[in-house]
Amino acid sequence: MSDVQSKxxxxxxxxxxxxKRREFGVFLALVLISAFFxxxxxxxxxxxxxxxxxxxxxxxxxxxxxxTMLITSQEFDLSVGSMYALGPVVAGTMVLELGLNIWIAAxxxxxxxxxxxxxxxxxxxxxxxxSFITTLGTMMLFRGTILMISDGxxxxxxxxxxxxxxxxxxxxxxxxxxxxxxxPMQAVWFIIVVILGYIILQKSKFGYKIYATGGxxxxxxxxxINTVKVKMICFIMTSVTAxxxxxxxxxxxxxxxxxxxxxxxxxxxxxxxxxGTALFGGSGSIVGAFLGAAIMGVVRNGxxxxxxxxxxxxxxxxxxxxxxxxxxxQYSKNE
Amino acid sequence: MKRFSILTLTLILFLTMSFVGLNSTExxxxxxxxxxxxxxxxxxxxxxxxxxxxxDAAEQLGVSVNFTGPAQMDHGQQVAMIENQxxxxxxxxxxxxxxxxxxxxxxxxxxxxxxxxxxxxxDAEGNPRMAYIGQAPDTAGAAxxxxxxxxxxxxxxxxxxxxxxxxxxLEARTRGAQEVLDEYNISYESIxxxxxLSTAVSTIMDYYSGNPDIDGxxxxxxxxxxxxxxxxxxxxxxxxxxxxxxxxxxxTLEAIQDxxxxxxxxxxxxxxxxxxxxxxxxxxxxxxxxxxxxxxxGIVDQSNVNDVIDLSADGYR
Numbered sequence: 346m347s348d349v350q351s352k353x354x355x356x357x358x359x360x361x362x363x364x365k366r367r368e369f370g371v372f373l374a375l376v377l378i379s380a381f382f383x384x385x386x387x388x389x390x391x392x393x394x395x396x397x398x399x400x401x402x403x404x405x406x407x408x409x410x411x412x413t414m415l416i417t418s419q420e421f422d423l424s425v426g427s428m429y430a431l432g433p434v435v436a437g438t439m440v441l442e443l444g445l446n447i448w449i450a451a452x453x454x455x456x457x458x459x460x461x462x463x464x465x466x467x468x469x470x471x472x473x474x475x476s477f478i479t480t481l482g483t484m485m486l487f488r489g490t491i492l493m494i495s496d497g498x499x500x501x502x503x504x505x506x507x508x509x510x511x512x513x514x515x516x517x518x519x520x521x522x523x524x525x526x527x528x529p530m531q532a533v534w535f536i537i538v539v540i541l542g543y544i545i546l547q548k549s550k551f552g553y554k555i556y557a558t559g560g561x562x563x564x565x566x567x568x569x570i571n572t573v574k575v576k577m578i579c580f581i582m583t584s585v586t587a588x589x590x591x592x593x594x595x596x597x598x599x600x601x602x603x604x605x606x607x608x609x610x611x612x613x614x615x616x617x618x619x620x621g622t623a624l625f626g627g628s629g630s631i632v633g634a635f636l637g638a639a640i641m642g643v644v645r646n647g648x649x650x651x652x653x654x655x656x657x658x659x660x661x662x663x664x665x666x667x668x669x670x671x672x673x674x675q676y677s678k679n680e
Numbered sequence: 681m682k683r684f685s686i687l688t689l690t691l692i693l694f695l696t697m698s699f700v701g702l703n704s705t706e707x708x709x710x711x712x713x714x715x716x717x718x719x720x721x722x723x724x725x726x727x728x729x730x731x732x733x734x735x736d737a738a739e740q741l742g743v744s745v746n747f748t749g750p751a752q753m754d755h756g757q758q759v760a761m762i763e764n765q766x767x768x769x770x771x772x773x774x775x776x777x778x779x780x781x782x783x784x785x786x787x788x789x790x791x792x793x794x795x796x797x798x799x800x801x802x803d804a805e806g807n808p809r810m811a812y813i814g815q816a817p818d819t820a821g822a823a824x825x826x827x828x829x830x831x832x833x834x835x836x837x838x839x840x841x842x843x844x845x846x847x848x849x850l851e852a853r854t855r856g857a858q859e860v861l862d863e864y865n866i867s868y869e870s871i872x873x874x875x876x877l878s879t880a881v882s883t884i885m886d887y888y889s890g891n892p893d894i895d896g897x898x899x900x901x902x903x904x905x906x907x908x909x910x911x912x913x914x915x916x917x918x919x920x921x922x923x924x925x926x927x928x929x930x931x932t933l934e935a936i937q938d939x940x941x942x943x944x945x946x947x948x949x950x951x952x953x954x955x956x957x958x959x960x961x962x963x964x965x966x967x968x969x970x971x972x973x974x975x976x977x978g979i980v981d982q983s984n985v986n987d988v989i990d991l992s993a994d995g996y997r
């Protein structure tokens with residue numbers, strides 16, 4: 346093993362250690378926040394509400410998985426909120442205007458999402474433009490395109506298909522006579538995406554390359570990692586998760602509005618950072634991403650159960666994001 | 681470090697506690713009933729009279745009410761909020777319905793749980809809600825169209841200002857007006873102003889520089905209408921370009937008073953909050969099913985603006 350490689354391995358081990366400790370910190374925060382809401386509202390700590398939180402967090406959580414990998418590779422994507430609307434608007438329009446089957450339309454739209462992710466990657470990596478600026482531009486470009494395609498009108502009234510049941514319906518089974526357990530499919534997909542993300546980032550060789558690229562790009566290149574390719578794949582995965590999250594929303598609501606997901610990009614980045622992803626790359630975890638998204642979901646849900654107004658909710662969520670980032674940065678300094 | 685994190689968390693929780701009482705208008709509950717009203721784009725001035733009506737009704741009836749909703753129109757978030765209200769076990773839900781189908785399942789879910797649901801302010805055909813309390817958007821739009829035709833005359837050209845593209849009721853108002861304008865051979869376009877007032881004003885000003893021959897611009901909801909009057913003022917076009925639209929916010933009423941705007945359509949938002957609480961209450965108290973109430977389509981112009989301007993500032997009109 347060359348020096349560089351062993352150094353990279355050492356770096357990975359060290360960053361995994363840090364990650365573990367951070368995950369525990371985030372978990373602790375989640376427990377404390379949940380304890381607070383259980384105390385404030387009798388309906389918080391119920392099975393039903395637990396399922397509600399999972400469902401309500403699914404879209405944000407699915408997108409956070411992609412974003413966490415991208416930030417770990419030291420890039421950003423602000424266009425995910427637009428992609429989240431673009432997916433279902435484009436697929437729905439294909440169904441309504443071209444008469445395509447939704448499965449085919451969804452498959453084509455995933456490909457379009459991958460191409461647009463590649464566009465983000467190409468502009469950023471080939472022209473050396475910071476991804477923050479690239480995706481700020483494409484965010485508006487995509488949003489405008491969706492408004493043009495849909496004429497500002499929600500896409501709804503799609504013909505029935507099992508697609509919607511699979512991505513946005515309820516999965517129900519009988520535990521014993523007459524008693525059913527209902528699990529929203531959005532929650533099921535959320536868990537599936539988290540597991541896939543965990544395998545890719547934390548268990549696969551490619552995941553190791555992401556950490557190496559984000560941690561020290563020069564060292565990574567010296568040890569033979571094609572960092573451009575790594576980042577490009579991360580851009581694509583981020584776009585695809587956003588399109589997919591859009592499909593689950595379309596399936597659940599039966600409708601998609603072209604303005605959906607505005608401001609979502611910042612919530613996704615916030616969830617990722619709350620989950621312990623370092624803003625400057627090289628460190629992040631999917632378990633953390635899951636917990637970060639869960640904190641965002643729990644806060645929204647808990648405040649809503651307590652009957653808090655929308656303005657207060659917004660302010661408090663902002664407060665929590667800032668506090669979480671302070672904790673994150675303090676940790677980074679200490680290491 | 682650990683101590684620091686715990687300190688931060690404690691601080692947040694403490695702040696949460698102190699914030700909680702701020703926005704929920706809980707009135708001493710004699711009847712022990714709790715209702716929640718949810719509005720789309722809840723961060724705009726339009727909802728003040730709705731909240732006022734809601735609070736007045738709650739106080740008279742001795743029930744508690746909450747007012748909430750996503751700050752910007754977001755069906756997914758609003759549906760999640762309704763879902764939370766169902767699991768919190770509130771006694772009744774009032775909500776705006778701004779999408780043709782997104783609210784169908786969640787409203788049915790609430791009804792299945794025995795929670796009455798009334799739509800206020802905005803409604804969609806085919807939604808299972810028990811009743812709709814608000815203005816009929818197409819007839820209000822048609823009334824607006826007549827007023828526009830009176831102002832600009834045959835063959836003019838105008839632009840509609842829409843702050844929530846895709847909002848079904850706003851589109852219905854626009855269509856109602858357009859049908860009338862077609863009869864008078866008046867041409868029209870529609871532009872997106874966003875719910876941000878200053879963006880809206882600049883958008884109109886830009887539109888004017890590209891289309892200096894335009895005869896008038898008209899908002900189809902509150903913020904866009906405020907912007908319509910402000911743009912005429914900024915461009916110093918009083919008497920040359922007509923402006924008007926929907927809803928009675930103080931900004932719009934001042935514009936009418938000062939002659940920058942000519943009229944605004946009144947949908948009585950106070951009644952939308954007031955009657956919704958009453959409908960939910962009567963359902964529980966006397967098993968009276970909620971019924972549709974048209975909150976009307978009055979017009980405020982120079983002739984009656986002085987009667988309502990103070991009431992609007994106080995949040996009643």
